[in-house]
Amino acid sequence: MxxxxxxxxxxxxxxxxxxxxxxxxxxxxxxxxxxxxxxxxxxxxxxxxxxxxxxxxxxxxxxxxxxxxxxxxxxxGLADLAGRRAEGGELAPVQQAFIDAGAVQCGFCTPGLLVAADEMLERNPNPSDEDIREALSGNLCRCTGYEKIMDAVRLAAARQQEAV
Amino acid sequence: MTPMPADKAPTTISQGSQTKGGIGESTLRPDGTLKVTGEFAYSSDMWHEDMLWGQILRSTVAHAEIVSIDTGEALATPGVHAVMTYDDLPTAVRHYGLEIRDTPVLAHGKVRHHGEPVAIVAADHPETARRAAAKIRVEYRELPVITDEASATAPGAVLVHENREDHHARHVPHPNIVHRQPIVRGDAAAAARRADVIVTGDYTFGMQDQAFLGPESGLAVPEEDGGVHLYIATQWLHSDLRQIAPVLGLPEHKVRMTLSGVGGAFGGREDLSMQIHACLLALRTGRPVKIVYNRFESFFGHVHRHPATLHYEHGATRDGRVTHVKCRIVLDGGAYASASPAVVGNASSLSVGPYAIDDVDIEALALYTNNPPCGAMRGFGAVQACFAYEAQMDKLAKELGMDPVEFRQLNAMEQGTLMPTGQRVDSPAPVAELLRRVKAMPMPPERQWESSEGADVRQLPGGLSNTTHGEDVVRGVGYAVGIKNVGFSEGFDDYSTARVRMEVVGGEPVATVHTAMAEVGQGGVTVHAQIARTELGVAQVTIRPADTQVGSAGSTSASRQTYVTGGAVRNACELVRERVLETGRRRFGAYHPAWATAELRLEGGKVVTDGGEVLADLVDVLEGEAVEVEQEWRHRPTEPFDRRTGQGNGHVQYSFAAHRAVVEVDTALGLVKVVELACAQDVGKALNPLSVIGQIQGGTVQGLGMAVMEEIVVDPATAKVRNPSFTDYLIPTILDTPTIPVDVLELADDHAPYGLRGVGEAPTLSSTPAVLAAIRDATGLELNRTPVRPEHLTGTV
Amino acid sequence: MDFLRPASWQEALAAKAEHPAAVPIAGGTDVMVEINFDHRRPEHLLDLNRIADLYEWEVGEESVRLGASVPYTQIMENLRAELPGLALASRTVASPQIRNRGGVGGNLGTASPAGDAHPALLAAGAEVEVESVRGSRRIPIDAFFTGVKRNALAADELIKWVHIAKADGPQQFSKVGTRNAMVIAVCAFGLALHPATRTVRTGIGSAAPTPVRAKAAEEFLNAALEEGGFWDNGRIVPPSVAAQFAQLCSGACNPIDDVRGTAGYRRHAVGVVARRTLAWTWESYRGARRVTEGAA
The missing domain is CATH 3.10.20.30 (Beta-grasp domain)
Known part of the structure; x- marks a missing residue:
């Protein structure tokens, strides 16, 4: 079809x-x-x-x-999407934060986590740690132990707050 | 002094000429941007014009004779281009294996475990290939299954492998034992008589899966010279190559291998999976063939961590000195040997843990059974033992009425201690200090789940499932410490090759590093660039994709890559530097005496004296020439363990980590929330602190998973796997994972490049027993098995 | 395989009548797993995504009319007051991504004993409205589950609405699993207090061939609450009553040993969460009474 x-x-x-x-x-x-x-x-x-x-x-x-x-x-399409939200740049803020915080190891979980985290930050720009964990509880990562992913999402949230 | 052209005159220096992004800095991954944009090409992302899809038909039973295989209907399916069985293999070499070539490429006459490859299909769509595979009719005559030590060594037991000819065969007490390693030092029986207290325990360690996220996959492209190019996710290209080429009947140079993006590994990609199958189908059809396992198949497509039963006896004097250890470790190797012999070597030599104990009597062995094959996984033989000896240490401390941390510190090994193998530990072994540090970390606050709006279930055992609002929740704290060897042991020629090139590109000096190191996520590529910057003083470093056009880098395993391939890169950089300086001396030596007299460095793109004087720009020294070196590098040699006594300098280096686990247990439901898992680890020298911490946290959570949820369940009656999916093989989610504060200690090992110590595995060892100890603390239960299931905590097994 | 894409409910019913073996697919969270893993190759897939009616809900006087495809995320966010038990259950379903796709209709269609919505529906009281070209009918939830992964649907019927009684008192839901998120129930328990009728209702998941109510436990508790005048006096339920209720709930289980848990654990755990959810709901009821009395 x-x-x-x-x-x-x-x-x-x-x-x-x-x-x-x-x-x-x-x-x-x-x-x-x-x-x-x-x-x-x-x-x-x-x-x-x-x-x-x-x-x-x-x-x-x-x-x-x-x-x-x-x-x-x-x-x-995440960078374009962020651009449309006027968070311009080569990368969406959450993508840059994943690189900067060391949240990427093998990277296989990264695309899914980025899409989920980006959407959460759109809905909830100032999430608590537990909000982040709940929103990302459907994304498994086997390399990082999630700590750097938490750091990355906090970083992206903080940068978004600064930008506002 | 000869006058020098003005533009090449030496200058004095030079704040800030130091090269940025060298070792010790948390530089960012060179592949980071590709990975966050989705452009990084993993092995399952490979695509080729005219590509076919490969599919593997696997055995539905664990142990059976193959009576017949009928491929007629499958071959006749439209869209199918090839169907192959054992009889279609092109050469007489039809087996492969890491150490023992006991694994058939396709089953021959017999299948030995559930999910063994029997036939392969290539078709133009994955669904066509699946449907065709389903039409292959295989008739089995089932055989009794060997599933444990009792059934393996029972009188008249069926032999999993008949007519063994491997080098362990004549040393083992039974043909269903792959390898056995005793270690005897001192006199454990005499020492036991001095003990005031003796504790014994029988422990069970379940079967863990690596559960890397990127499934086994690759693309084989036939080449015009009759060879094949394989794009593959693996841990060791050259080891694959050595196993693949003979089966294809090709010389190694006609099998070109390029590393594709690897979605995690953790030991699960040390053995071959679909490599040979894809190449066979590509050569048979003359078309590129892609194979991608789905998650179900992935559980059958790689080896797992050996499950084990462990019996331990420890004694101690009243003042808290361990007198002796006797132990027996039985590892289930499953149907094929894989890395079992080396796992036995580790399990035995590391079986008493990081303690100074003079009188030991140790035996470790691995069985052949009809269970799933087991082999390498992060921690490799040391993990199972750590779970048991740390439980024993807690038991002894309790028996003696001593604090478990102080008791461990009292018996901790240190530099100079003799291992059970008689090997002297000749670099820092800060076991007591790591325990002190991890204990000194602030405790997480109590009852963090309480808020003004009631209990936040996300912080409680059961999590989102809303099972407790604080009822029956009890906190527990536990400690553990472990020891892991770094690098390949027992006399293995463990080397790595690096090719480093320096040249001027676009007016700038650039270093290119080419190795066959498998980047599986650990960050080796980051570190190689850092080493090149430090050694060659250039800002720009290009990391070439790993392939077989350069010599072997050894395996990305055993915490060895930064040590060995990092060492090779440093060594090659040093040789490049010497050649660059020679060139400089030749060209400019006459202009300045320091060229002959001073220690020279490359820094900030310049040749610099140790006094900081700039002698020349690298751009001028190289002047259009490229300097390239390819060189193998070895760490100091090791020796095999004596087959009877286990004595020998078998290991290269040891690494140590300690954990403190804080858990909250819902004692009525037997559900566990790990609140915090603090870790202290000695890394010798952190070449990239961000990556080091990432390794420690990742390893810690794999240990957490092993403590409370991860287990491949095999039916003992049929040897069939009961939970080959992410629905039933559970790994921790972000809601199961606590904060993981890490304290990194850097005590240099003078034998290692930069003093570094392998990092990746040690945190996986002590994490599991620390969590277990914390659960015991919370519940008062003995808990001799891991993972702990709710049934064990509620008496409902 | 054919992919049928009806644009309206009437078209969907017609397609189902023509191809009774067609497998309806909405959120895809069950069906696609079966297709991806080669467990199922239906001749027809019947896509329900384009039928807008199924994504709507309406809050009535007595009950909520919930479209079969309303995603769990919507239930969690928008129906917490009307359907607190189902909203709690929704939050435990798989992952956020799955909750964005899956709905109660799929849970009922699959009729797995482990379906997360079932205990909440049993406890709240619900009717499943199904329809075919022959007409529509409402199946009480108590009669809906007919066996392991079997339900009362005829081959040509599709689930359209679920009518769920609006909460007239506190409701709770607990699911026991070995992971803190994204886990299939080892067992689950739903409890609803119905002060309007002075009754309680329960639902148990994953502890019998079908989702079940613990009817003996309900009857015991109804009687004990009535006898002690607890609905009126709002006193704490005595521990002995709670214990007996929990034990009867355990007794309502008919579980198996499987890779997720033992039968013994399931019975035990249902008892534990029965006791806890009773404590939570009753405490909430007492709190509400105090507020009402205080206002009066």
């Missing part, structure tokens, strides 16, 4: 999609956007997190056909 959708602001079309394919597969293998990661494909790790009409979801659990006509933002 054919699927039309908007990804990171651009209309996209995928052809010959098998009906059982996930949005994650379409993004990675058909649209050349492998930033969203395929770590568990059962909604237990959050590595494939994208925003579907603004809402963070596991793209591995969205059937490709369900994305028809909808808007998707992936990690590849």
């Amino acid at each position: 054919r699927v039309n959708l908007t990804v990171n602001g651009r209309p996209q079309q995928a052809d010959d999609v098998w009906e059982g394919e996930s949005l994650l597969y379409v993004l990675r293998e058909r649209l050349g956007l492998p930033g969203s990661k395929n770590a568990c494909e059962q909604g237990e790790c959050g590595s494939c997190t994208v925003r579907l009409d603004g809402v963070p979801v596991c793209s591995c659990l969205v059937a490709a056909g369900q994305a028809e006509g909808r808007e998707v933002v992936t990690v590849e």
Whole structure:
């Protein structure tokens, strides 16, 4: 089947999609956007997190056909998204904070965490530690022990506060 | 003195000529930006025009004879390009293995564990490949399963491997034992008679999985010369290469390997997974073939940490001196050897922990069973022992009425202490100090979950599940300390190769570092650039992608890469520097006497005397020439352990970490919230403090997972894995993870580059027993097994 | 495999009538896992994402009419006052990403004994409104679960609404799992006090082949509260009554040993959370009474 959708602001079309394919597969293998990661494909790790009409979801659990006509933002589009929020720069603040705080090791969980953290900071610009933990509880990381991820999200929040 | 052209005249210096971004600084990862933008190419992201998808058919039973395999229907499926079984393998070499080549590329005649590869398929879509694999009919005749020591060594037990010819075979008491290592020093029986107190314990350590997030994957591209190029996530390219090439019937130079992005490893990528399968299908079809495991398959696609049963006897005098240790450690190696022999070496030689104990009687062994194969995982044999000996140390302290930390400090090893193997520890061993530091850290406040709006369940046992608002919640505190070897041991020729090049690019001196080191997330690439800056005084360093176009870097494991490949990079940089200085002397020596007389450094892009005088710009010295060196580098040699006594200088270096765990236990439900896990570790020299702390925190949380949730459950009746998914194999979430304050101690090891000490593994050791000790403190229960399940805390097993 | 994309409810019913074996997919949080792991290859997937009705809810006099696809996140955020038990249960569902996609309709459709919504629905009292081209009917929640992962739906029916009684008293929900987030229930317990009818209702998850109510425990507690005049005098429930209630709740379980937990632990844990949720709800009821009395 054919699927039309908007990804990171651009209309996209995928052809010959098998009906059982996930949005994650379409993004990675058909649209050349492998930033969203395929770590568990059962909604237990959050590595494939994208925003579907603004809402963070596991793209591995969205059937490709369900994305028809909808808007998707992936990690590849985070900087643009931040730009539209007038948080311009080469990188979204949360991306820069992940680099600066040492929150990236192997990096496989990073795209999903960034999409989830960015969305949380949009909703809750001044989160408590427990708010951060709850919002990111659907994103597994095996390298960092999460401490530097906490640091990164706090840093991004603090920088956003300063910028305001 | 000959006059010198004005623009090359020496100047005096020079505040701030020091090179930025050298060792000791927390420079940021060179791959950070690619990783946060999604552009970093992991092995599962590889793509090629005309690419096919590979799929592996795995055994549905653990132990069986293969009566027949029918691939006809699968081959006839439209879109399928190849189906291969053992009979289709191109050469007589049809097995591989890290140390013992006992693992069939595809099952031959027999399967020995659940999920063993039986056949492979290449098709134009992953779903086509899956459907085709499902059409392969395999008829099994099931055999009894060997699952533990009793069934492995019972009279008449089925042999997991018949006709063993490996070098351990004639030394083991039974063919179902892979390797056995006794260690005897002093006279444990006599020492036991001096003991005022003796405690014994039987401990069980469950099967842990590395659970790296990036599944096994890679892309094999056939090449015009009949060879193949494999893009792969691994821990050691050259070890893979040595195992892959003979099976393909290709000389090693026709199997080119390039490291793709690696989504974590932790030991799980030391063995081959889909490498040979992808290459076979690519060569068979003449098309690029990509294989990506899903999470279910990943649980079958790599070895796990050895589960173990451990029996310990410790004695002590009334004044708190440990008299002796007797122990027996039985590791379950599963169906294939993998790294089992080396794991046995570690488990035995590190079995008494970081303590000075003269009289020991130790035995460790690994079994062949029909359980999932076990091999390398972070901590490698030292983890299981640490869980048991630290439980014993607490037991002894309690028996003696002593403080558990003071008791440990009283028996702590130090520089100069003899290991059970007779090896003298000849660098700092600050065990007592680490314990002091971790104990001195401020305690987290009590009842942090209380707020004006009631209990915040996110800070309580059970978390979001809303199981307690403080009822039955009891706090406990526990301590543990551990010892881990760094580097490959027992006489292994553990070397690394680095190629370093210096040249002028765009008017600037640039260093290029090329190694085959697998960057698996640990930050080796960051450190290599730092070393090059420090040694060569340049700001710009390029790190070439790791591949087999350069010599082996050894494995990214055993906490060894910063030591060994870092050492190789430093060594190559030194050789480059010498050559650069030679060139400088040749060109400019006549202009200034210091070229001949002074100690010279490269700093800030210049040649500088140790007095700080600038002699020349590197740009001028190099003048369009490139200086390149490729060199192997070795740490000091080790020797094998004696097969009977275990004596020998088997290890290169030791590393130490201590933890204090603070937990809150819902004693009625048996649920645990780890409130804080403080760590103190000696790292010799922190080349990159940010990365060092990241390693310590990450290792600590893997230990936490092992303490309270992580276990691959194998059905003892069938040897089948019951929980191969992230739904049922649980690893800690951010809500399970406490704050992890880290105190880094830097006592240089004079034998190591920059005095550094391998970092990655030690924190994984002591974390688990510290959490266990804290749970025991909270509950008063004995708890001889890990992970602890709610059943163990509530008497509902 | 065919992917059916009805644009309206009527189209969806027609498609389901034509292909009774079609698997409805809304949040995808169960169905896609089965497809990704090759556990299921239905001939037809019936996508419900485009049916706006299913994402709506309406708060009525007596009950809330909840669209089958309303995501858990919405329930947590918007229906805490009306459906406190379900809102608490929603917060324990998997992860934020899953809560943004999954809804009660999917939980009911899958009818897993471990479905997080079920104990809350059983305790609150609910009816599941299902429809087919033949017409619609309302199935009481007590009659909905018919076996392990089986429900009372006919092959051509789809779940449209869940009618849940608005809370007339405090409700609680506890789920026991071995991780502090993103965990499947080892067991779960929902409790609702219904001061209007002077009754309590319960729901137990993951401790029997289907979600169940602990009816004997409810009857015992109803009687004990009535007898002691507790609804009126607002006294603390005596420990002996709470203990007996907890024991009866344990007794209502018919659990199995599996990789997530033993049967013995499940029985034990249900008793513990039954006692605790009773304490929490009753304390809340007493608090509300005091406020009312104080105002009066």
